[in-house]
Amino acid sequence: MKAISTEIRTIDTSSGTIRYTFERKEIKNINLRIRHDGQVFVSAPDSVSQTTIDAFVAGRKDYIFHTIADFQQQDVPCSEMQYVSGENVTFLGKNLRIKVEKDSREYVSSDGIYVFIHVKRPDYYNRKKNLLNSWLDEQRRAVFGEIMQDAHNRFTAYHVALPELRLRNMTSRWGSCQPKQGIITLNKRLIEAPKSCIEYVVFHELCHFVHPNHSKQFYTLLQVMLPDWRERKTLLERCVAI
Ligand SMILES: [Zn+2]
Structure with a gap:
């Protein structure tokens, strides 16, 4: 079995410095991936020289900087949901907007734009959380x-x-x-x-x-x-x- 070696490399381009984590892998082509936190990962087979890999990364500088900027602009999801009207739930690639409605019958429904949480006491955090999570599990x-x-x-x-x-x-x-x-x-x-x-x-x-x-x-x-x-x-x- 081959040992996995990871290396941090830095290259200077006309648009700025690119820092990336590099790994040799048994793959066919050079692979470039940008994580949501802006970290760049590159992997390549043994047959490709480091000069070629650096040139490959440098050649994609515009894509790399644009993607990192895009990720930074996206709203960082609030880790703790409050389960209040106006909040979003990401569902099948779309944002559904939460609407909490006081109701004698408790259930959750959606029209594809809103997700309605019908609840007896709209201020009961745990109840709303459980209702929404059960609904999401049903959908899953x-x-x-x-x-x-x-x-x-x-x-x-x-x-x-x-x-x-x-x-x-x-x-x-x-x-x-x-x-x-x-x-x-x-x-x-x-x-x-x-x-x-x-x-x-x-x-x-x-x-x-x-x-x-x-x-x-x-x-x-x-x-x-x-x-x-x-x-x-x-x-x-x-x-x-x-
Ligand atoms: Zn697998």
């Missing part, structure tokens, strides 16, 4: 479940049984799977992402039921199943930061 089960069913139809030729869907709060991954047990676990925060991004995660996990590791065959299958998976992955990383 419905949306992720439907995506999984559709995606699974493409895997019947590989004798993959429909996996059991589990939801979890995950801090560093979008999904995981246990092919032998027939389980796919999805990060709850995926509900914030556009549907195309959720599909990407589901297809990725389903491909593991055929090829457990990130082997060449795994990526070949993913490419056949979802030719634009890279674009979807990029969109996901841009839309939702974990």
